[in-house]
Amino acid sequence: MDFSLSPTAQSLSQKIRTFLEQHVFPQEALYYQQLGGDSPHWRQWKVPPIMETWKAEARAQGLWNLFLPPHGSTGLSNCDYAPLAEIMGHSPIAPEIFNCNAPDTGNMEVLYKYGSDEQKERWLRPLMDGRIRSVFFMTEPDVASSDATNMQATCRVEGSEIVLNGRKWWSSGVGHPNCKVGIFMGVSDPDGPRHQRHAMVLVPLDSPGVKIERMLSVFHGYDAPFGHGEVSFTNVRLPLNTLIGGPGRGFEIAQGRLGPGRIHHCMRVIGAAERALKLLCERASKRTAFGKPLVELGGNRDIIADARMRIDMARLLTLKAAWLIDTVGIQGAMSEISQIKVIAPNMAQDVIDHAIQIHGGAGVSDDFPLAALYAYARVLRIADGPDEVHRNLIAKLEWKRQGLA
Structure with missing residues (x-):
């Protein structure tokens, strides 16, 4: 297995990281201010103007529709796109900036693979343009x-x-x-x-x-x-x-939609875990209690080490699943796709939870992105099939692989 990025993906990876550091992270608070609160009255919701500014800049830089090779300017494989999804996962609002957010990505893939020319013209084109x-x-x-x-x-x-x-x-x-x-x-x-x-x-x-x-x-x-x-x-x-x-083709289309989509979800949640670990380490080194930095107290070093190992393991398995989709197709990657759907969100939930604990009361506030990242990780254990469904499929495929009836 070769997980090395193509030159195009390497370049895009750095550009996305730079974009987030220069534009998004410093203005995340402004986005939520412009959002104007979060209520059940959806007819009053509005799109923060800063989002449209970010989207225009991202498109101008060629950081647009990166998930769909035939339409993006990049022609990325699943293995190449996966690290980009991870970087976008550092912020809950980042995927939309690059027109790479669910469920639009999955819907666009369905229209591209199965839609008629008329359907593509009416709906796929404006979705790809980010107009709807x-x-x-x-x-x-x-x-x-x-x-x-x-x-x-x-x-x-x-x-x-x-x-x-x-x-x-x-x-x-x-x-x-x-x-x-x-x-x-x-x-x-x-x-x-x-x-x-x-x-x-x-x-x-x-x-x-x-x-x-x-x-x-x-x-x-x-x-x-x-x-x-x-x-x-x-x-x-x-x-x-x-x-x-x-x-009669609903299940067939659903399977074609969910394989790559689960790669996207899992890499994004790995990105969320990476950001949580970064914030955890910063907090543990700067805050003191009982005369020592937090990193020196309790089992915090073990927590950091375990987080590093679990993130890297989840990433490697997800990249393996992406590589299998690229090389043998979705049917040949069914077990790995289900494995990452269990492992990545559970790992991220634990890492983000530890980061919240290190931050104390601040961790559950909106002063840090941890509460939003935690909610995403926890929800992902249910979305696109709960853990139990995927574990059952993994066991069935393993039973078959072992040659047992």
């Missing part, structure tokens, strides 16, 4: 959505239309003022084979019958200006050309 945002409608409130075959929402073909009904929640990004379209996954053929019953449909958010019911709080916050909404669909009638790929 999008949402992915999959999780449902009334069923255990870790098993997607439980899905109850429907998208039935009726003549020249497809009709959507159901309720979705944890629809991340639906509260954004610029969110204009969603990808809806629902049952199109309840009697078909288990993994050929579903379809994905492009849904303009202004379609009759689409209603944002509320925003859900996450650790007592609403994640403005993106939000995580509960959305109802009542006899939403759309033309058949809004189907992506055709009926």
Whole structure:
């Protein structure tokens, strides 16, 4: 396995790091000031002007759409993009600056791989330009959505239309003022084979019958200006050309979407752990208690050493998963993709928790980014499949690898 970066990726890595150090970190507080608070009243949310300034500068520097090789100016492999995602993960707001934030990245990949020319022109182009945002409608409130075959929402073909009904929640990004379209996954053929019953449909958010019911709080916050909404669909009638790929292909498209997306998530959360460790070390060296720097007290040196080792191990495994996707495809990397989805968020949660503890009361405030980073790591243990689902798949694949029935 060769994890060395291409010259292009090396250059981009340094440029992104410099961009964050010069523009973003010094002005993170300004971003949240301009955001104007975090409340459930999403219709009042606005995009901080500083975000648009950062995005324009990032695009001018060629730091744009780096995740999608055919459209970005870089042609990066998954292995090359992974370290860039890690650097972006140092700040919760950084991925959007480079038009590399979820769920837009996954939705753009779906449109690129499976969308028609008409769908690409209408929705992919403005997404790639950063003019609009999008949402992915999959999780449902009334069923255990870790098993997607439980899905109850429907998208039935009726003549020249497809009709959507159901309720979705944890629809991340639906509260954004610029969110204009969603990808809806629902049952199109309840009697078909288990993994050929579903379809994905492009849904303009202004379609009759689409209603944002509320925003859900996450650790007592609403994640403005993106939000995580509960959305109802009542006899939403759309033309058949809004189907992506055709009926019955929902699971196939979902698998193609989630492989690279999990690399992105895991590398970003590794970046969050790196920033937490940096802040931990700075605090432990500068603050004194009982006549000694904090680093000299208790088991803090062991905590720092363990954090360093666990971050590096998680990174190496994630890079291995990225390398396998590049070389043998998603099917050949299924176990590693699930392994990193368990290991990286758990590692980051622990490292960030230790950093919060070292900071004392300041660690749970908004004076430092640790509370936001912790929330991201904890949520990621549920998003894109909970730990238990991935552990089960890892065990099944290992059983098969051992030649056991």
